[in-house]
Amino acid sequence: MDEVEFDKFADEYRAMHAANIRLSGEDPEYFAEYKVIDIAAELRRENIVARRALDFGAGVGYSVPFFARHFPATRVTCLDVSRKSLDVGAARLGDAAEFTHFDGRTIPFPDGTFDVALASCVFHHIPHDEHVALLAEIRRVLNPGGRLFVFEHNPLNPLTRYAVNTCEFDEHAKLVLAPTMRRRARDAGFVAADVRYRIFFPHLLRRLRPLEARLTWLPLGAQYYVAARKAS
Numbered sequence: 001m002d003e004v005e006f007d008k009f010a011d012e013y014r015a016m017h018a019a020n021i022r023l024s025g026e027d028p029e030y031f032a033e034y035k036v037i038d039i040a041a042e043l044r045r046e047n048i049v050a051r052r053a054l055d056f057g058a059g060v061g062y063s064v065p066f067f068a069r070h071f072p073a074t075r076v077t078c079l080d081v082s083r084k085s086l087d088v089g090a091a092r093l094g095d096a097a098e099f100t101h102f103d104g105r106t107i108p109f110p111d112g113t114f115d116v117a118l119a120s121c122v123f124h125h126i127p128h129d130e131h132v133a134l135l136a137e138i139r140r141v142l143n144p145g146g147r148l149f150v151f152e153h154n155p156l157n158p159l160t161r162y163a164v165n166t167c168e169f170d171e172h173a174k175l176v177l178a179p180t181m182r183r184r185a186r187d188a189g190f191v192a193a194d195v196r197y198r199i200f201f202p203h204l205l206r207r208l209r210p211l212e213a214r215l216t217w218l219p220l221g222a223q224y225y226v227a228a229r230k231a232s
């Protein structure tokens with residue numbers, strides 16, 4: 001495949017991202033880790049042990065150190081259409097994960113390979129009319145009972161919109177409302193699809209963050225995730 005959009009950001013991705021989110025007072029690692037912590041909490045609640053995890057659209061592999069911390073027994077596969085991003089990730093993270101390129105359509109793994117799949121801030125970079133087919137493809141490579149977690153920017157949050165509108169690598173981004181992403185997960189065959197809103201308080205107000213667990217219903221968080229399941 002020819003160069004894809006994120007190839008040109010691969011080397012500078014972290015620096016660009018850090019500059020873009022500085023209003024939040026947090027660094028990219030904060031945003032990467034909270035997602036893995038949330039997934040760990042969701043799986044723990046249901047006594048699910050993940051042997052294999054798919055990070056769909058993993059880019060340079062932000063999630064990998066946090067999978068190592070919160071899922072030490074889980075084998076992680078980072079999948080992306082950007083070879084350059086995967087190369088940067090592999091050079092930095094070595095064999096902490098497996099880095100796999102794909103054509104943006106067919107995930108090169110057999111049915112039922114993974115127990116959990118994460119897509120972090122990926123779908124707003126993919127044309128909306130491809131979402132359901134790609135979600136169905138993720139569903140194919142999950143085990144029956146496997147869990148999907150799609151994290152996205154919340155277009156209803158004004159600071160999120162500002163950050164996206166001023167971010168070079170979001171130039172072509174098309175944000176997705178949470179109920180729309182939940183409907184797409186259902187249309188792709190997932191069940192038990194739920195939305196949880198996240199990230200209400202910047203670093204300055206971090207003492208209030210314990211309240212966030214009670215605010216996941218409120219559509220004002222900077223991000224959200226759709227959690228869903230492949231029926232057993």
Ligand SMILES: C[S@@+](CC[C@H](N)C(=O)[O-])C[C@H]1O[C@@H](n2cnc3c(N)ncnc32)[C@H](O)[C@@H]1O
Nearest residue numbers: 006057058059062080081082104120121122125
């Ligand atoms: C904003 S980056 C997010 C990277 C990573 N998930 C993170 O949280 O840092 C978006 C990523 O989506 C990838 N991407 C774009 N189109 C894709 C597709 N069709 N399938 C999978 N990944 C895609 C890009 O190459 C890029 O690495």
